[in-house]
Amino acid sequence: MTWFLVRSAGWASLALVLTLALVTTVAVARFAPAVPVLGPADWAALRFTVGQAVLSAGLSVALAIPLARALARRRFPGRAVLVALMGAPFILPAIVAVFGLLAVWGRAGIVSQGLDILGLPPVSIYGPVGVVLAHVFFNLPLATRIILQGWLSIPQEQFRLAAMLSMTRRDVARHLERPMLRAVVPGAALVIFLLCLSSFAVALALGGGPRATTIELAIYQAVRFEFDLPKAAALAVIQVMLCLGAATLTLSVARPVDTAPGLDRVVERWDAQGGRASDATLITVAAVFLTLPLAMVVWRGVFGLFDMPPTIWRALATSLLIALPAAGLAVAMAGALAALILRMGARVPGVARGVEAAAILALAVSPFVMGTGLFLILNPWTDPFAAAIPVTVAVNAVLAMPFGLRVLLPALRDAEATQGRLGRSLGLSGWRLFRVAIWPRIRRAVGFSMGLAAALSMGDLGVITLFAPPGVETLPLAMYRLMGSYRTAGADGAALVLVAAAFALLWLFDRGGRVDDPL
Amino acid sequence: MIKHLFFAAGLTLATQAVAQDKPVLTVYTYDSFVADWGPGPAVEKAFEATCDCDLQFVAAGDGAALLSRLQLEGARSDADVLLGIDTNLTARARETGLFAPLAAQPNNLDLPVDWSDDTFVPFDWGYFAFVYDTTRMETPPTSFDALIKAEDIKVVIQDPRSSTPGLGLLMWVKTAYPDAAQTIWEGLAPRIVTVTKGWSEAYGLFLDGEADMVLSYTTSPAYHIIAEDDATKAAASFEEGHYMQIEVAAKLAATDQPELADAFLTFVTSDAFQGIIPTTNWMYPAKFPLAGLPEGFDQLITPERALILPDSEAAALRDTALAEWLAALSQ
Secondary structure: OHHHHHHHHHHHHHHHHHHHHHHHHHHHHHHOOOOOOOOHHHHHHHHHHHHHHHHHHHHHHHHHHHHHHHHHHOOOOOHHHHHHHOOHHHHOOHHHHHHHHHHHHOOOOHHHHHHHHOOOOOOOOOOHHHHHHHHHHHHHHHHHHHHHHHHHHOOHHHHHHHHHOOOOHHHHHHHHHHHHHHHHHHHHHHHHHHHHHOOOHHHHHHOOOHHHOOHHHHHHHHHHHOOOHHHHHHHHHHHHHHHHHHHHHHHHHOOOOOOOOOOOOOOOOHHHOOOHHHHHHHHHHHHHHHHHHHHHHHHHHHHHHHHOOOHHHHHHHHHHHHHHHHHHHHHHHHHHHHHHHHHHHHHOHHHHHHHHHHHOHHHHOOHHHHHHHHHHHHOOOOOOOOOHHHHHHHHHHHHHHHHHHHHHHHHHHHHHHHHHHHHHHOOOOHHHHHHHHHHHHHHHHHHHHHHHHHHHHHHOOOOHHHHOOOOOOOHHHHHHHHHOOOOHHHHHHHHHHHHHHHHHHHHHHOHHHOOOOOO | OHHHHHHHHHHHHHHHHHHHHOOEEEEEEOHHHHOOOOOHHHHHHHHHHHHOOEEEEEEOOOHHHHHHHHHHHHHHOOOOEEEEEEHHHHHHHHHHOOEEOOOOOOOOOOOOOOOOOOOOEEEEEEEEEEEEEOOOOOOOOOOHHHHHHOOOOOEEEEOOOOOHHHHHHHHHHHHHOOOOHHHHHHHHHHHEEEEEOOHHHHHHHHHOOOOOEEEEEOOHHHHHHHHHOOOOEEEEOOOOOEEEEEEEEEEEOOOOOHHHHHHHHHHOOOHHHHOOOHHHHOOEEOOOOOOOOOOOHHHOOOOOOEEOOOHHHHHHHHHHHHHHHHHHHOO
């Protein structure tokens, strides 16, 4: 009975994702039937988009692996705070992050000012370098968190066993760490690749010119400037195909690990006695790279707090009203899908992989196409203004769900393989099995996904721009409106409120980044 | 607590019921128009004082997005009036067939160019210009040519494919140099730090010191002078003349309030409306207020030549100009 409900919820989630991802695209394409014409500029945009996304994803993951290893095997004061803070860049609205990054790396940023004192010319990050730098800044924390979770999911007793067997570091890597990485890294890389694929504001602000044009800009142009909806739909279909291709490729590389149960204790890592200095350097450099732009956002925002109109607080309330239900829905969908994928994985692995790939489709669809499609679908039936809040909740939930799935799927797989088996052998089933055996082991992953989804939803400008009724604005929308009318100080203040609220949500649900406290 | 909520809900319903007795005029416009600090609230108050109606502004993105929104909604739209597209878009707007001719032509407009149009009425206008900081730059370039030669100057501009000022600069270069636009862009390319999605990002980058000049309006310094008491921002005057932006309003053909819509379009060029524009929208009013322009506007530069293409020509030239821009900046 319980399984029937979970399975139905899983299929329903998938249906919602496919509706938002594909039916909206079809609706956009059907609005004005015509053969779309893609020019050389569109193909150049396609090449640049894929190139920078591959580079950004590769670099983020390559840096995240040693960083996650260092964080997994070192204990130091402030570690939990650092892990929590590292979640912040990922949840920053793109434009806030860009201004934070430029305060450090820009022509008038800290680095350039330092060089100026030494009599050196300023650094210029505008161009493909800037785009990749910004994407690594955004996504390195996410990659690190996912991989760190993988490291901590290796039963810690196995490290003790390795020490007892006098295994070298290379042996530990081969027997314990590499199988885990093979299970976790492809999924992480895929999510980041897709995020960079649909990047828009970052590429435009830091790209330095039309060389760095993404498909997303071409879609924006087609929808907003030329009202060439068939072309927008054609570009959206290209994005979906890229997404499916990348998903098939990465998910076929990934191999889940066979985990044996552990006792959830933190053990000393005898294998990690060397490499202390390099770990310390790595953690310090990463911490500075990731938190300095954040500190600049806070610094600028503090002065702007007094220049904000009082309507900001109402916008904050609206954003919370959207973010919390969206997060709940996202995690429920991710949980149901994870259960469905695991259950089917045992019987029909091909279908399970298909479901897993389809579940992330929403990430590949342009928010402009999705918003426009939804508008076209809803407009004949209901007043789009009246549907603004529920539609935004649903879209934000679907957009945040893939991240939840990436975090929940390994945790659930682990819990099922270890405690689930044990619980069933003791005669537990259904709800009791879940509560006693599974829930304690996935609680952290659920908390992190909730926090991530809520924070992402807070910062999302998304579909609300098409649906917002008069007088209703979300915090990012309010911030953009301030920026658009010379009120940059007020916008900085609003950005700080936004970042603080998003971070508070992540912190609360994630219990302050205490990733490996005893359960 | 619950009781209070019910009370509040009841109150909201009651106000809506009262509001529904009056005819509602729905005006689609851009985001910054309806903001608390924008012209929207004052315009609403002033018009409602004359019409015994309920004026409702609906914000739907920037100019181009506004028009797309109306095309999406088609005949089902609740909009009675569109306020806030510029002459780069009027040709496309006319083609949609969504708009109705004006009932009455505006008269005695203060535009630097001749104006006549049977569908659109202008409500404000401005010149595009490069804005700079006088504390960081003593002698700004005086032409595109001078800007190309000033190797130590960095400018930030907007993408013509996603932003109205970006498109304005594209047309500015094309109008000033009809046959050499691509050469001008190739010369400008090394001066350009980056190309942003919209005006906000570009202006923010300029204020942060990322660029020495930003593409904006000759009226931008007025904001800093009047609202911030800061006289350090100025616009550079270019010998070629400055391209104009004229913002217009029009009546939707499918409106269910044709008389009110006509009344509003007449109100748009009245003193009550025009007096609100300068210090809320930071543009020149289409008809200067009887009281004159606010203090601070006298410190702005006045271009010697106003450049603008008729809307049909602008639409015809756009694709060529964009291709030249792309080719020059993609190298």
